[in-house]
Amino acid sequence: MNRREFAFDGQSLITPEAVHREIFSPQESSGEHDLVEAKAQVALTLSVAVQQVAAGQEPAVIIDRLIKSLHETRARYYAVWPELVPIVQNHPVSAYFHEDPFTRWSFEKPRGYSGDAHLIDFIYGHPSVADEIRSSSLLGQTLHRYTYNAPSAVAVRERRDLLTRYVDQVAAEKGPEAEILTIAAGHLREADRSVALKQGAIKRWVALDQDPMSVGATARDFQGTCVEAIDGSVRSMLTRSQDLGTFDFIYAAGLYDYLADKVAIKLTQTCLDRLKPGGMFLFANFSTEVPDDGYMETIMNWTLLLRSQSEMWNIINESVAGRDVETEVKFGANRNIIYGTIKLRT
Ligand SMILES: C[S@@+](CC[C@H](N)C(=O)[O-])C[C@H]1O[C@@H](n2cnc3c(N)ncnc32)[C@H](O)[C@@H]1O
Known part of the structure; x- marks a missing residue:
């Protein structure tokens, strides 16, 4: 099966296993020799981390080296990477990195799925996670200063501001x-920093999410504004089970990273159908240039479908047939996130 042919339901419960199945197809396996070599490489990486911890090295040095080593191993042994993931996850040294409350939340998945909004609040440095950070160990706080400033986290904050x-x-x-x-x-x-929202210059801002806890938090935080927080999923969008009306701007950030091409294209088409003339659709995706991919997939148990420029273009090209549109694909400043936009001509 081609790695892009499998379409998982796109509704909810994004598990690392589901994304893993989507990304790493079994045919890509290149044999026993590679696996033995790759396992030895990972064992070395982990034992160096153990030695560094025992030697009392700076946490930033230890995590920095681990992230780089896992990135290199993932790239070099991509075909057998899924078999290396549990080795890292089951190694005792992973507990050291789980002292970081952000890494731990991702690994434990208290909401039952990957990439929930509370996790992303660690990246935003939102006051709602301040107590959790403060009550973490000194090591956890030190590690968190590192993960907060990782390029992927910087890119997510830029994404929020760009939106x-x-x-x-x-x-x-x-x-x-x-x-x-x-x-x-x-x-x-x-929406926190939107001047237009503050000035009451927007008629309607519908915020749809599949997690009722996040919907509840948004409804509470934006009470009295034009924001309408609603329960809804990719599936409810695709089946058009909710009559949402039409919009000038539709966007999705932190979602396409979990959607196979087939679902991503269907969702894009559905969104284009819901745009008014002159309206714009935007979707963001982590790019294939993320340096902490190996750390995320192992220590954080957070697997994303990373996309290249041409993979973003493929979604756009497959979605716009017969429409008069202006399209663009561009990277954010540090190239960790990539954006696709489709604007309907009036
Ligand atoms: C990584 S967060 C991104 C949140 C926000 N867009 C941001 O940029 O901070 C991913 C969000 O997608 C939601 N989600 C995941 N799968 C979904 C689906 N199939 N339908 C609707 N929402 C979904 C999750 O509940 C979660 O709130």
């Missing part, structure tokens, strides 16, 4: 009739 700018720009262009739809909205943190 705020898009929303404010759409509101400025469309006037008080502007309608916005956020899919997989999480806690809608990009």
Whole structure:
């Protein structure tokens, strides 16, 4: 099976196993020799970490080296990588890195799925996670300073700010009739700094998510504004089971990283159907240039479907047939996140 042919349901419960199955196809395995060599490489990486811990080296040095080694091993032994993941996860030294409350939350998945909005609040440095960080061990806090500043986390904060700018720009262009739809909205943190929202310059901002806890938090935080937090999933979008109306701007950030191409294309087409003339759709995806991919997939048990520029273009090209559109694919500043936009011509 081609790694892009499998379509998982795209509804909820994003487990690392499901994403793993999607990304790493069994045919790519290149034999026993590679596996033996790869296992030896991982064993060496982990034993160096153990020695560094025993020698009292700086946590930042230890995690930095581990992230680089896992990245290199993943790239070099990609075909057998799924077999290396449990070796790292079951090694006692992983407990050292789980002292970081962000890494631990990702690994333990208290909400039962990967990449929940509370996890992303660690990346945002949101006050709602301040107590958890404060009550962590000194080691945990030190490690967290490192993971907070990792390139992928920097890119997620840039993504939030970029979305705020898009929303404010759409509101400025469309006037008080502007309608916005956020899919997989999480806690809608990009709305916190939206000037248009503060000034009441948006007619309707629908924030859809499959996690009722996140929907509840958004409803509470944006009570009295035009934000409508609603329970909904990729599936409910695809089956059009909710009558949401049409929008000037629809976007999804932190969602396509879990969707196989087939579902991603269907969702994109559905979103384009819900745009008003002149409206824009945006989707973000972690890129194949993320340096902490190996750390995320092992120590954090957080597997994402990383996409290249051409894979983003493929989703766009397969989605826009017969429509008059302007399209673009561009990287964020540090190339860890990639953005695709489709604008309907009026
Ligand atoms: C990584 S968070 C991103 C949240 C927010 N968009 C942000 O950028 O901070 C992913 C969000 O996607 C939601 N989600 C995951 N699968 C979904 C699905 N199939 N349908 C709707 N929401 C989904 C999760 O509940 C979670 O809130």
